[in-house]
Amino acid sequence: MIKKIYFQSIFFSFLFSLEAFAAENGGMPQLNPEFWVSQIFWLTLTFGILYIVLSKLILPKISNNLETRKSQILENIEAAEKQREDSETKLKEYEEIISKSKLEAKNIFNQAREKALKDINAKREVLDKQIDEEISIAEEEINTLRKSAPEKINTIAIEASSDLIQKLIGAEVNNSSISAIVDDLSKRNGDKYYGN
Amino acid sequence: MAANPMTQFNVYRIGPEIKVGAFDISFTNASLFMIISTLAILIIFNLGSKKNSLLPNKIQLLAELSYTFVSKMISDTAGVKAKPYFAFIFSLFMFVLFCNMLGMIPYTFTVTSHIIVTFVLAAFIFIGVTFIGFIKHGFGYLKLFVPSGVPAVLLPLIVVIEIISYLSRPVSLSVRLFANMMAGHTMMKVFGGFVVSLGIVGGWLPLSFSVALTGLEILVAFLQAYVFAILTCIYLNDALNLHH
Numbered sequence A: 001m002i003k004k005i006y007f008q009s010i011f012f013s014f015l016f017s018l019e020a021f022a023a024e025n026g027g028m029p030q031l032n033p034e035f036w037v038s039q040i041f042w043l044t045l046t047f048g049i050l051y052i053v054l055s056k057l058i059l060p061k062i063s064n065n066l067e068t069r070k071s072q073i074l075e076n077i078e079a080a081e082k083q084r085e086d087s088e089t090k091l092k093e094y095e096e097i098i099s100k101s102k103l104e105a106k107n108i109f110n111q112a113r114e115k116a117l118k119d120i121n122a123k124r125e126v127l128d129k130q131i132d133e134e135i136s137i138a139e140e141e142i143n144t145l146r147k148s149a150p151e152k153i154n155t156i157a158i159e160a161s162s163d164l165i166q167k168l169i170g171a172e173v174n175n176s177s178i179s180a181i182v183d184d185l186s187k188r189n190g191d192k193y194y195g196n
Numbered sequence B: 001m002a003a004n005p006m007t008q009f010n011v012y013r014i015g016p017e018i019k020v021g022a023f024d025i026s027f028t029n030a031s032l033f034m035i036i037s038t039l040a041i042l043i044i045f046n047l048g049s050k051k052n053s054l055l056p057n058k059i060q061l062l063a064e065l066s067y068t069f070v071s072k073m074i075s076d077t078a079g080v081k082a083k084p085y086f087a088f089i090f091s092l093f094m095f096v097l098f099c100n101m102l103g104m105i106p107y108t109f110t111v112t113s114h115i116i117v118t119f120v121l122a123a124f125i126f127i128g129v130t131f132i133g134f135i136k137h138g139f140g141y142l143k144l145f146v147p148s149g150v151p152a153v154l155l156p157l158i159v160v161i162e163i164i165s166y167l168s169r170p171v172s173l174s175v176r177l178f179a180n181m182m183a184g185h186t187m188m189k190v191f192g193g194f195v196v197s198l199g200i201v202g203g204w205l206p207l208s209f210s211v212a213l214t215g216l217e218i219l220v221a222f223l224q225a226y227v228f229a230i231l232t233c234i235y236l237n238d239a240l241n242l243h244h
Helices: A002-025 A033-169 A175-194 B029-050 B058-078 B080-102 B115-145 B155-167 B169-202 B204-240
Strands: none
Touching (some): A033 A175, B029 B058, B029 B080, B058 B080, B080 B204, B115 B155, B115 B169, B169 B204
């Protein structure tokens, strides 16, 4: 402290001596101590006011502005990130729904096809049965007809031949004798006519 | 005579003489420019902090850029502990910068070209920093004068040198700013005088010098304000974080 005072006294004495020197030449007005006190007073006053107003009013506001801007930007970034994630999940959901509905449509289509096939098959079976039945009935009829045919033919042949004989020779021929002949013929030629 | 390059530094009374006791605290042109600087700073930064829009307008950007500039300067040189002194260093930087810059306008008065102004600022910083150092570290602050890793033989010499360098801080700080301002303004005045005396024939050369000097002086005005503030930060750093 003593050293400081000593040093400052040296400094000031240096200034004063310079001032004395300068005053002669009308030189440096800085070293004229006339307004030093005034300058110190006004400097303290203005700088003090500047410091108080800046530190109490203006700088907190600027720092607050900077902080809020920073936090707002961070918030916005966060919100954007969140919205992006939301949209991604929604896109996934949408895709899921689409694939699900595709699967469902496929299922429905398959079921419908199976059902149609079943119906067709059932109808076909019924029809087949009916056809088979009709065929068998017809075959039976044919068979009965086939069985009854030779007899009928025989009777027809007997009648026809008795008629023919009557017309040709005008004599009545016993039916039984004709039938015997026809039976004999039909037995002989049966293989030829009926393929049995 | 206006031709004398030193008359621009004259301090003269504006209005009546005001006396408090034995002290003359009259309002002078120096006081006027201190008030103008202060008002300019306050108006600009008040406008710059009024509205808080997400996209800052020009004046808000200016205020916020200065804020972050000074805040970065302090945190880079003096660390986190210097945060409470931010407002002081910010006001100091702005006050010196505005006084320097206002002085660049013709017919104005440069407050910082007066040794008494810069010395009061520097002495205040010196005393404040010394107080902070002693409050933070007690007598341990005296370790600042004893660098570590110095041979015991050299120690007495080193301690004396350290003490002298510490005590010369306010002088170097104040003289640097004052001398830069005074020299620059004197030089510009001299060159301006040459332009007038050499007239239309030979005046172009000093005029071009004058133009170049104006640019240089604007740079110096900013640089000296920056140096003043950053040296304050460095002194504060010594007081807050005792490294030796």
